[in-house]
Amino acid sequence: MKAAKRSTFYERVVEATPGGKLLGQCLQCGSCGGSCPSGADMDHTPRALFEMINAGLEDEVLSSNTPWYCVSCYACTTRCPQQIPITDIMYTLKEMAIQSGRYEHPGAAKFSETFIGFVEQRGRSFEAGLATRYHLFHHPQQVVKLGMMGVNMLRRNRLPLRPKSIREIDQLQSILAEAKAIAAKERRI
Amino acid sequence: MSDRTYPYYPGCSLQHRSHAYEVSTRAIAKVLGFELVEMDDWNCCGATEYFSVNRLPAYALVARNLARAADSGAKELVVPCSACYLNLHKTDKNMGLYPALGEKVNKALAAGHLHYEPGTVHVRHLLETVLTDFGLDTLKERARRPLYGLKLAAYYGCLVARPDAVFDSTEQPTAMDELFTALGAEPTPFRLKTFCCGGHMTQISETTALEMIHKIIKNAADSGADALVTICPMCQLNLDVYQGYANRLFDTNYEMPVLYFTQVIGLALGLSPKELGFGQEFVDASGIAAKIQDVPPPRAKPERRSKQALPMPIMPE
Numbered sequence: 006m007k008a009a010k011r012s013t014f015y016e017r018v019v020e021a022t023p024g025g026k027l028l029g030q031c032l033q034c035g036s037c038g039g040s041c042p043s044g045a046d047m048d049h050t051p052r053a054l055f056e057m058i059n060a061g062l063e064d065e066v067l068s069s070n071t072p073w074y075c076v077s078c079y080a081c082t083t084r085c086p087q088q089i090p091i092t093d094i095m096y097t098l099k100e101m102a103i104q105s106g107r108y109e110h111p112g113a114a115k116f117s118e119t120f121i122g123f124v125e126q127r128g129r130s131f132e133a134g135l136a137t138r139y140h141l142f143h144h145p146q147q148v149v150k151l152g153m154m155g156v157n158m159l160r161r162n163r164l165p166l167r168p169k170s171i172r173e174i175d176q177l178q179s180i181l182a183e184a185k186a187i188a189a190k191e192r193r194i
Numbered sequence: 195m196s197d198r199t200y201p202y203y204p205g206c207s208l209q210h211r212s213h214a215y216e217v218s219t220r221a222i223a224k225v226l227g228f229e230l231v232e233m234d235d236w237n238c239c240g241a242t243e244y245f246s247v248n249r250l251p252a253y254a255l256v257a258r259n260l261a262r263a264a265d266s267g268a269k270e271l272v273v274p275c276s277a278c279y280l281n282l283h284k285t286d287k288n289m290g291l292y293p294a295l296g297e298k299v300n301k302a303l304a305a306g307h308l309h310y311e312p313g314t315v316h317v318r319h320l321l322e323t324v325l326t327d328f329g330l331d332t333l334k335e336r337a338r339r340p341l342y343g344l345k346l347a348a349y350y351g352c353l354v355a356r357p358d359a360v361f362d363s364t365e366q367p368t369a370m371d372e373l374f375t376a377l378g379a380e381p382t383p384f385r386l387k388t389f390c391c392g393g394h395m396t397q398i399s400e401t402t403a404l405e406m407i408h409k410i411i412k413n414a415a416d417s418g419a420d421a422l423v424t425i426c427p428m429c430q431l432n433l434d435v436y437q438g439y440a441n442r443l444f445d446t447n448y449e450m451p452v453l454y455f456t457q458v459i460g461l462a463l464g465l466s467p468k469e470l471g472f473g474q475e476f477v478d479a480s481g482i483a484a485k486i487q488d489v490p491p492p493r494a495k496p497e498r499r500s501k502q503a504l505p506m507p508i509m510p511e
Binding site for chain 2 (some may be wrong): 021023024042043072073077079090096099112113117120121129130154161163164165169173176177183185187
């Protein structure tokens with residue numbers, strides 16, 4: 006058996022993204038960056054990032070803040086003349102950055118992880134808990150402002166303090182555990 | 195008109211912070227004569243958070259809902275939240291489009307004794323359901339209290355218009371504008387109707403989000419709107435709750451009420467603001483009902499360009 010050649014960074018990004026093959030068709034036209042509502046805060050526009058992926062600059066790409074400033078609005082995806090699933094590529098890069106411990110914006114990853122924690126535990130999101138846990142640990146200086154907002158939400162009956170859970174949480178947790186196992190096995194290949 | 199029953203996926207937001215959306219949806223359903231039956235033991239769709247960092251478990255999370263809906267015999271699923279709509283729709287679509295992905299998702303589902311055949315459940319947003327199944331003519335007919343004189347900015351946000359423009363344009367959707375016209379209101383020339391509200395950025399990089407919120411509110415106000423109308427709980431939250439913070443950051447003092455499209459339909463159907471969940475918003479919307487006039491406002495005369503502007507020699511009068 007031939008020794009498997011480790012795939013390039015570009016190949017791994019393509020492989021991990023549904024429809025990722027289209028990345029090879031990038032024209033470098035810049036429609037993505039021009040459409041991006043949060044592009045001004047990004048280290049690199051998506052176009053630049055794609056050329057960096059092409060060039061194999063794994064470290065630079067995975068420590069760029071760009072995917073973390075993606076707001077998931079899909080403006081780039083629908084405007085891309087080559088139909089590259091840009092938003093999904095940003096998701097792939099986020100996942101890779103977390104897996105390899107390289108990310109520019111730890112707050113963003115922590116927000117997602119805190120959110121996911123509640124969903125995995127109860128099957129539903131829980132905003133009062135999410136906001137409290139995330140901000141207490143990561144933005145303690147924001148607590149007073151957050152508290153004010155919480156009080157205003159409560160006064161309008163928009164913030165239940167008791168989380169809801171689904172009935173068959175065991176079923177959901179088995180499914181998620183299996184999905185994680187499959188994903189972990191793939192990463193080792 | 196139909197006496198229809200729809201399998202319904204409310205999503206977490208409608209149970210918590212966007213209860214007014216749920217209340218107004220149920221209220222108009224009663225008047226229009228359709229019933230929404232909440233699907234059994236649904237779970238969170240993962241919002242943008244789960245998909246962005248944990249792809250395969252995210253697909254499995256969403257697919258559990260699709261599989262359970264299919265097992266209960268549902269052929270369609272009506273979803274009022276844009277993010278839930280996107281995730282459910284995208285999972286159904288991508289499982290079919292990428293069989294390798296579909297296989298892995300089903301392998302995960304099997305751990306919970308479930309299986310989902312992509313394409314079984316037709317995922318529909320509430321706006322699409324109301325507009326296609328009832329139609330503008332029916333809504334116009336049922337509008338007991340036409341919204342004469344009310345100027346509304348139709349805000350679609352992202353996730354229903356994009357990435358898959360299922361029932362409207364990705365760039366310039368008009369479904370809601372047509373709805374307002376049918377109900378007697380006037381849609382304003384609002385340009386940023388599909389510009390992002392900032393999504394979860396309010397939690398991660400607040401100034402990034404506030405700048406986007408500011409642009410939308412300013413554009414709606416400049417278009418002359420009495421209120422901004424959304425189809426998504428996240429958009430409503432950002433534009434309403436964070437409007438004050440955006441005002442502070444940009445030294446402005448906008449007070450643009452942000453409504454759900456179901457509340458607007460409800461007002462036209464003759465329901466009271468209280469029945470439609472008014473009062474939960476941060477920017478006071480109690481004045482909206484009072485702005486409705488009894489007769490249609492006179493039509494503005496179309497403006498002609500001055501003679502000097504015509505590309506012709508000016509004739510002596």
